[in-house]
């Protein structure tokens with residue numbers, strides 16, 4: 001049947017069998033292979049995508065059920081082709097991945113958390129990724145990656161001095177180098 005979906009900010013349409021999972025539709029119909037197939041029965045979290053901003057296991061949802069929702073896959077997080085989001089970059093910086101199979105799901109779970117707060121506790125981070133299984137890196141560096149991303153987001157949101165001509169008279173002027 002013809003299914004209209006909203007994926008990564010774009011309207012997408014495909015002829016999809018009603019029994020096809022969102023996971024398989026993303027990978028096979030829309031060629032978004034960053035969503036990984038692991039256990040395919042809701043245990044590992046490798047297939048995590050965001051549905052209206054909430055982490056959801058796409059192996060447990062039929063594609064037709066996603067009609068009317070905003071779907072975000074790992075491909076939708078990068079600000080532009082060839083660029084990385086703050087969280088993606090933090091995973092690279094801290095070596096928060098090894099084989100990378102769990103990584104898209106981890107990053108989307110972390111993204112959902114950091115959309116809610118950029119001051120998460122360690123417990124908040126552990127809770128946020130508790131549904132995602134990593135088989136090779138261990139969780140220490142993944143937690144560190146999320147903490148690092150949160151710290152960067154806090155810095156990015158801190159008001160900075162004005163530069164040059166945009167400065168107001170009573171504000172400090174910092175010359176760009």
Ligand code: FES
Nearest residue numbers: 038039040045059
């Ligand atoms: S593939 Fe969906 S939870 Fe494992």
Ligand code: FES
Nearest residue numbers: 098100102134135
């Ligand atoms: S990095 Fe290999 S499963 Fe997590």
